[in-house]
Amino acid sequence: MDGRAYLLEQQSRIGAALEAALPPVSEPPEALHRAMRHLFFPAGKCLRPALVIASAEAVGGAASRALPLAVAVELVHTYSLIHDDLPCMDDDATRRGRPAVHVAFGEATAVLAGDALLALAFEVLARAPGDAPLLLVASAELARAAGSRELVGGQVLDLAFAGSDAAAIEDVHARKSAALIAACTAGGALLGGADARRVEALRRFGRKLGIAFQIADDLLDADQADGCTLLAALPPEAARQRAEALLCEAESETLELGEAASPLRLLARYAVRRAE
Amino acid sequence: MDGRAYLLEQQSRIGAALEAALPPVSEPPEALHRAMRHLFFPAGKCLRPALVIASAEAVGGAASRALPLAVAVELVHTYSLIHDDLPCMDDDATRRGRPAVHVAFGEATAVLAGDALLALAFEVLARAPGDAPLLLVASAELARAAGSRELVGGQVLDLAFAGSDAAAIEDVHARKSAALIAACTAGGALLGGADARRVEALRRFGRKLGIAFQIADDLLDADQADGCTLLAALPPEAARQRAEALLCEAESETLELGEAASPLRLLARYAVRRAE
Numbered sequence: 001m002d003g004r005a006y007l008l009e010q011q012s013r014i015g016a017a018l019e020a021a022l023p024p025v026s027e028p029p030e031a032l033h034r035a036m037r038h039l040f041f042p043a044g045k046c047l048r049p050a051l052v053i054a055s056a057e058a059v060g061g062a063a064s065r066a067l068p069l070a071v072a073v074e075l076v077h078t079y080s081l082i083h084d085d086l087p088c089m090d091d092d093a094t095r096r097g098r099p100a101v102h103v104a105f106g107e108a109t110a111v112l113a114g115d116a117l118l119a120l121a122f123e124v125l126a127r128a129p130g131d132a133p134l135l136l137v138a139s140a141e142l143a144r145a146a147g148s149r150e151l152v153g154g155q156v157l158d159l160a161f162a163g164s165d166a167a168a169i170e171d172v173h174a175r176k177s178a179a180l181i182a183a184c185t186a187g188g189a190l191l192g193g194a195d196a197r198r199v200e201a202l203r204r205f206g207r208k209l210g211i212a213f214q215i216a217d218d219l220l221d222a223d224q225a226d227g228c229t230l231l232a233a234l235p236p237e238a239a240r241q242r243a244e245a246l247l248c249e250a251e252s253e254t255l256e257l258g259e260a261a262s263p264l265r266l267l268a269r270y271a272v273r274r275a276e
Numbered sequence: 277m278d279g280r281a282y283l284l285e286q287q288s289r290i291g292a293a294l295e296a297a298l299p300p301v302s303e304p305p306e307a308l309h310r311a312m313r314h315l316f317f318p319a320g321k322c323l324r325p326a327l328v329i330a331s332a333e334a335v336g337g338a339a340s341r342a343l344p345l346a347v348a349v350e351l352v353h354t355y356s357l358i359h360d361d362l363p364c365m366d367d368d369a370t371r372r373g374r375p376a377v378h379v380a381f382g383e384a385t386a387v388l389a390g391d392a393l394l395a396l397a398f399e400v401l402a403r404a405p406g407d408a409p410l411l412l413v414a415s416a417e418l419a420r421a422a423g424s425r426e427l428v429g430g431q432v433l434d435l436a437f438a439g440s441d442a443a444a445i446e447d448v449h450a451r452k453s454a455a456l457i458a459a460c461t462a463g464g465a466l467l468g469g470a471d472a473r474r475v476e477a478l479r480r481f482g483r484k485l486g487i488a489f490q491i492a493d494d495l496l497d498a499d500q501a502d503g504c505t506l507l508a509a510l511p512p513e514a515a516r517q518r519a520e521a522l523l524c525e526a527e528s529e530t531l532e533l534g535e536a537a538s539p540l541r542l543l544a545r546y547a548v549r550r551a552e
Binding site: 028029032033036079083086088089106107108109111112113114116118119120122123126127132135136137139140142143144146147148149152153156157159 | 394423
């Protein structure tokens with residue numbers, strides 16, 4: 001099995017869970033519910049939810065215990081894409097080769113669809129079966145990763161970013177990309193039953209992977225390399241080496257987990273080395 | 277004690293808890309953290325958090341157990357005001373006699389400050405001390421009240437509203453106003469230790485109070501009576517009678533709680549009969 005095959009296997013499981021979690025289009029307000037589903041069907045890669053599940057499995061936990069967090073994380077990620085694309089933010093008319101939500105449904109509905117997806121993420125987690133104290137910790141971690149100190153704060157810094165200082169660029173990426181990925185891997189481990197030491201090891205794994213993943217994304221988008229990208233500070237080959245070094249550091253956090261962490265490592269390699 | 281005095285007493289307690297929950301302005305991104313605080317200091321009336329606390333006390337619970345939900349509800353309410361005021365929504369330049377957040381900080385920061393307040397609401401609840409299963413239920417209820425079926429759905433219906441059908445108008449108000457108020461009263465009762473029957477009685481109380489409160493708001497704003505207001509369907513005196521009838525129905529839900537529910541009833545009367 002390679003990382004891509006593992007990802008494909010998880011996509012159908014996660015897609016079914018998303019379908020069940022999202023309100024049906026037949027329920028009013030129909031336009032809002034259609035807008036909330038616009039970026040899910042067809043879905044994105046579902047890398048983040050697959051990382052949640054692979055992290056639970058890496059510590060010997062059942063995938064089913066981590067599935068609600070996997071769904072919640074993809075809802076949060078998608079809300080952030082919808083709001084990032086708004087005219088007052090990055091002003092992107094397309095997303096995944098289709099019209100952005102604000103283009104297809106109007107700006108007000110796009111803001112509101114994002115808001116509703118964010119609220120739904122926490123409803124999914126709060127209604128999940130399982131250990132209530134663990135679910136509360138996962139909810140707190142997801143909220144923090146989505147909040148002003150991480151995801152939202154990273155977007156604010158990204159919008160205002162100017163300069164070419166590599167450390168400042170990585171700080172934006174740590175907030176905007178890596179914090180949510182660390183919440184995936186730490187939260188997956190937590191719901192999989194890991195002790196605190198392993199949760200922290202998988203959190204470090206997620207943070208490093210998140211930065212490496214963002215560098216890989218920027219390398220794929222190198223022709224539109226403006227804004228906050230490591231390519232403003234480093235030539236492409238050096239940026240690629242930095243991503244590989246981070247991937248290697250991330251993998252070293254999983255060594256004591258042995259074979260159970262193999263899908264997680266394969267996913268990480270696929271995420272950083274993919275060439276779409 | 278009257279409802280206004282009870283409300284003033286709660287405001288300082290809630291204000292202190294909000295101050296502790298919101299990230300300090302000294303922490304980056306400073307502009308985002310300033311925007312998140314813009315509508316809190318000076319604060320609004322804090323009616324919703326006071327209803328949470330009065331509901332916990334009405335069932336014999338300690339106010340302290342309900343305080344995290346009180347804070348979370350005010351964070352959700354304030355996020356919704358910031359997004360409702362955006363140019364693509366109601367396009368209001370002022371709020372509580374001061375510049376709206378998008379006027380003071382720009383549109384992108386206003387969207388993001390609202391997003392961050394919504395996430396913070398769930399972080400506050402998830403980190404609260406107390407009974408984890410009850411906190412999860414309160415979190416699920418708040419998320420549902422904030423989501424596409426209630427608060428956000430109500431705003432979508434409000435933006436598109438045309439007509440003068442009283443039942444359709446009350447449906448919008450049930451979603452946009454009453455659902456969050458019902459989450460306050462039901463959630464306060466839940467965290468106060470009430471059994472399911474009393475939680476449901478206080479949920480009905482909140483739903484009826486929420487509609488009555490919205491009618492009272494529309495009567496105070498009667499000079500700008502366009503959009504979705506019961507004044508499009510009824511003359512002012514009939515609307516006032518409808519609010520009074522709902523208030524009376526709401527109060528009847530609290531009768532078996534006796535004197536412990538007295539502050540809750542006083543708050544409800546103050547909310548519906550205030551003349552600012």
